[in-house]
Amino acid sequence: MTVYVVQEPKGINIVSATKYGDIEIILPATEHITFNTKGVVEKIREKLKHFTEDDYLLLLGDPAAIGVATYFALNANKRAQFLKWDRQEKMYYVVEVTI
Numbered sequence: 001m002t003v004y005v006v007q008e009p010k011g012i013n014i015v016s017a018t019k020y021g022d023i024e025i026i027l028p029a030t031e032h033i034t035f036n037t038k039g040v041v042e043k044i045r046e047k048l049k050h051f052t053e054d055d056y057l058l059l060l061g062d063p064a065a066i067g068v069a070t071y072f073a074l075n076a077n078k079r080a081q082f083l084k085w086d087r088q089e090k091m092y093y094v095v096e097v098t099i
Contacts, residue, residue, distance in 0.1 A: 001054050003083065004047065006069045007031070007061020017083055017092060020056045026069060033064045041068055048072040051080075056094070058083045074099050 001021030005014065008029040017023060026047045033040040044065065051057075051073050057080055059066045073080040078099050083092040 001056070002051075003056045003058050004051065004069070004073075005058045005060055006044075006066050009060050012060065014058065014060070017056075017058055020083060020092070020094075027061060027065055029061075033062055033068070040065060044068050045072055048076065051076045053077050053079050053081075056081045056083050 002024050003017045003021045005017075005023060005025050007027045008025045010029050014023065024047065026044055027040065031040060031043075048069060055073075057069060057073050059070070059082055070080070074097065080097050082095040082097065084095050085092055
């Protein structure tokens, strides 16, 4: 199982997400979809080409990049698992989406 993090977080500790799998960063914190749309979309597509129903998507970073990553994750399997952080409980919850 892999936890795909859409964009490398700045100042956010995501170590507890390793409970769900190995962390794989899709985009570095410095990469911006606005300035290189085609290149960033291709990078996201490439990183998620092996995304399976057992993997997770951690939706951190640029909202446009999150939208693109969600598209590729759902398009691959028609089902994706997202990790949603609960600030009060200080833990991740799994949100499963099927289209």
